[in-house]
Structures are given as structure tokens and as C-alpha cells.
Amino acid sequence: MSLSIENDLTTANLANIAQEARWRVIETVTSSKAGHVGGPLSAIDMLVALYFHQMRVDPASPQNPDRDRFILSKGHCAIGLYSVLALRGYFPVAELLTFDHGDSRLQGHPDMLLTPGVDSSSGSLGQGLSAGAGMALAAKRLGKEFHTWVMVGDGEIEEGMVWETIIAAPRYGLDNLTLVIDLNGLQQYGWPAGKGDRFDRSEPMGHVDLPAVLGGFGWNVISIDGHDFNDILAGYARAEEHRGVSGKPTVIIGNTTKGNGISFTSGTYKWHNGVATPEQLETARAELRDTETGMYA
Incomplete structure (x- = not known):
């Protein structure tokens, strides 16, 4: 059983896959009439880069003991992960439309006992980094x-358990561990926006010098634009260079926009979750797909 990295894809190829994944997110949540939207859309580009360029995985052998592992600690964004797993070939894309149904393998939070490609169940915020x-x-x-x-x-990184692991991981020299922070600037409930905040609510960690704090705790720190595939791939390559030689875990701070890629979901806390109206779904379709060719762009 072989493990592979799909690193022959261009950044344009990856961008097209990400646009299709965005469509699958909004289409699936609308069909199921429940689910999260903003967080999956902010994470999609980084997820696509992981599964289609960076990680050594084999969709035909999802339990291969030598595979790279991935944990989506912010498990409420499961539909984003499921969309990428489906496009990567872990299960049929058509199965996405069973999302959150009672008898589905694709529940509202990732379940490692049900879903091919899920390495850890998650959803109780703050626990994924400890498992990783x-x-x-x-x-x-x-x-x-x-x-x-x-x-x-x-x-999520307001949870104390995250910081316990941030403190502990360098002590054990875990240079085979990389944390990716989806720094999208919004959470479901937050303070009204203040001066310097990016969006319509105060950013959860927007007033904290995260690179300095994480570096001070003993992590290699990399900051990227989480929607620019050139920047994402360069950041992942730097993390790989640290693996096995630096003696320290690595954190990638991905600066992103919540709800990115669809006009009415972008940058607003109101689309943490929600179901698109028929009119909104058509807007999303027009923004993500070429109506004549059906291609994603």
C-alpha cells in the first residue's frame, strides 16, 4: 500500500479544487438545512493544500500506519473537511448530501469510527492539539x-487546554507536530468591533502578538496568507524542513477571512452557521462556478 503526495498540482489546480470545495460546503449545508459555513470557508484553502499537496496519504488505504495524520480540532467545521476528503477520493462526492443525517457517515462533527480519512473525533473545542x-x-x-x-x-485557542499543550509540546521535542491556526478574526459570539479590527466583531486573538507568544513558548512560528496558495505551500514547506531536525514543534498562523469566497458570507459573524436561501445559493453558484462551462474558478 503506497502513500502519495499530489505535489504535481499547480496553484491554479489547487485554487480550482478549493472553489469546488466551497461550493460543496454551501450546497451541502443548504441541502441538509443545518451546518457551519464561515469556518469551513476560511479553512478550505489550507485544507486543500494539505490533502492535495503536502500530506502523505492514500485514500484507498485510510488506515495505513505510516500515513501523515490530520486532526480538525475545530470539529464544527466538519463539512469543510468532508468536502476536501470527498474530492480527494476518500468517499463519493455524492455522499456529501447525506451530511448530518441520522444514518450518515458524515455527522456534524468528525467521527473517526465512521468516516474514512478522519484520524481523531473532535468537536469539544480545545482538545485536538492534545490528541495531536x-x-x-x-x-x-x-x-x-x-x-x-x-x-x-x-x-478555539481561548481554551486553556490548548495552552497546556503549547507549553508541553516543546518539552518533548515534538518537531513532527505542526499546528495550523485558522486566524479568521471572528467567532460566533464576540465583542462589537473596535478600532483596528478586521471584521464586524472584535477578533478573538486580534490584540495578541501571537508570533511572539508562541515563539516565546518554544515553537517555530510561520505566518502566512491562508488564501494564497503560493504562501500556503511555502509555509508548509518550511514546516516540513523543521520536521525531525529542529527539536521544536511548529505553528503556522494562517491569516484568513471567515466565510471567504462567497460575497454574502465573507467577513461577518452572522455566517458562523446558517442556511442559504434559494436566491443566496444561486449567488454562490454564480460566484464559484462558470455558468456556461460548469467549471470552478
């Missing part, structure tokens, strides 16, 4: 070469 640190430590102890990636939201 455990996987990375196990790899060290067992002499395994796999890389563990964990994605958290910026609202």
Missing part, C-alpha cells in the same frame, strides 16, 4: 516518520 501531541509523541517513541498536523480556530 499524543500522536506525535507516539511516533517518536515508535520510530515512525509520519507528520501530525492539527488545525484549530482562533476562537
